[in-house]
Amino acid sequence: MKFRQVKDGYLVRLEKGEEVIASLAEFARGNEIPSGFITGMGAVTNATLGLYDIETKKYTKKTFKDDLELGNLTGNISWMHDTGEPFVHAHVTVSDCSLNAFTGHLFEATVLVTLEVYVKVFKEKLIREEDPEAGFSFWQL
Numbered sequence: 001m002k003f004r005q006v007k008d009g010y011l012v013r014l015e016k017g018e019e020v021i022a023s024l025a026e027f028a029r030g031n032e033i034p035s036g037f038i039t040g041m042g043a044v045t046n047a048t049l050g051l052y053d054i055e056t057k058k059y060t061k062k063t064f065k066d067d068l069e070l071g072n073l074t075g076n077i078s079w080m081h082d083t084g085e086p087f088v089h090a091h092v093t094v095s096d097c098s099l100n101a102f103t104g105h106l107f108e109a110t111v112l113v114t115l116e117v118y119v120k121v122f123k124e125k126l127i128r129e130e131d132p133e134a135g136f137s138f139w140q141l
Contacts (some may be wrong), residue, residue, distance in 0.1 A: 001012055001013065001015060001018060001023055001027065001049075001075050002015070002045040003027065003031075003045040008120055008121060008133045009036065009118060009119045009120040009121040010027075010031070010121070011116070011118060011119075011121040012024075012027060012040075012116075012117040012118075012119055013113060013114055013115070013116055013117075014042070014111045014114065014117065015114060016095030016111055016112065016113060016114070017110060017111060017134070018110070018111045018115075019040075019108060019109070019110055019111075020041035020044065020073075020090075020106065020108065020109045020110070020111065020115060020129075021088050021090065021106060021107070021108055021109075022108075023111075024038065024077070024088045024090075024117070025085070025086045025087070025088050027089075027119075028086035028088065028119060029085070029086050033077055033086070033119065033122060034078070034121070034122060034123060034125040034126070035077055035078050035079070035121075035122045035125060035126030036076065036077040036119050036121045036122055037075075037076050037117050037119075037120040038073065038074070038075045038076065038077065038088070038090065038118070039072075039073060039074055039075075039118050039120075040070070040072075040115055040116055040117035040118065041070055041071060041072060041073065041113040041115070041116060041124075042070050042073075042111065042112075042113065042115030042116055043058055043064065043067065043068065043069055043070060043111070043113045043114070043116045044067075044068050044070050044094065044109035044110060044111055044112050044115065045064075045065070045109070045110050045112045045114070046064070046065055046070065046108070046109060046110045047062065047063070047064045047068055047070075047092070047106070047108070047110075048061055048062070048063045048064075048106075048107040048108050048109070048111035049061070049062055049064070049092065049094070049103070049107070050062075050082075050100060050104050050105045050107055051104050051105070051107055052105065052136065054134075054135075057115060057118055057134075057136075058071040058135075059105065059107075061107060062102075062104075064096070064102065065095065066096055066097070067082055067097070067112050068094040068095060068096060068102075068107060068109075068112070069094060070092055070109070070115065071093050071094065071095060071096045071101075072091075072092060073091075073092045073106070073115070073117065074088055074090065074091055074092075075088060075089050075090030075091060075102050076090075076141060077088050077090075077119070077126075078099070078126040078127065079125060079126065079127055079128065080127075080128055080129075080137065081127050081128065081129040081130075081137075081140070082129075082130065084096050086126050087137070089105075089115075089128075090105070090106040091103065091104065091105055092104070092109075094104045101110050117132075126139055126140075127140045128140070
């Protein structure tokens with residue numbers, strides 16, 4: 001990973017072989033990012049995407065083993081109330097070699113060539129806490 005601080009955040013480049021969510025969480029921890037917004041693009045492989053089912057309170061997941069173009073990564077950085085660890089919540093749109101597009105919550109993916117990410121940093125620490133009714137954690141505003 002390489003990065004450079006800019007006026008209101010960071011420019012981050014993940015490199016081949018890095019795991020996207022884990023690398024961005026480590027970046028947030030290492031740079032003490034209180035909270036932020038992320039956007040990016042690049043290429044990945046072994047991507048696991050999901051869709052949350054409100055009835056079962058579980059994600060339906062699908063793993064794409066092929067090489068994928070990552071046309072859009074959008075998400076945020078907050079911190080888990082119970083563990084004190086950074087939480088990267090990201091959604092992506094990816095496409096395969098036939099240009100079929102798939103979108104969903106990004107659980108994991110491995111950088112294929114590069115992933116270029118802009119991290120807009122917010123000054124306030126944003127905490128995420130479990131909501132038993134919904135079955136997942138929300139920002140505590």
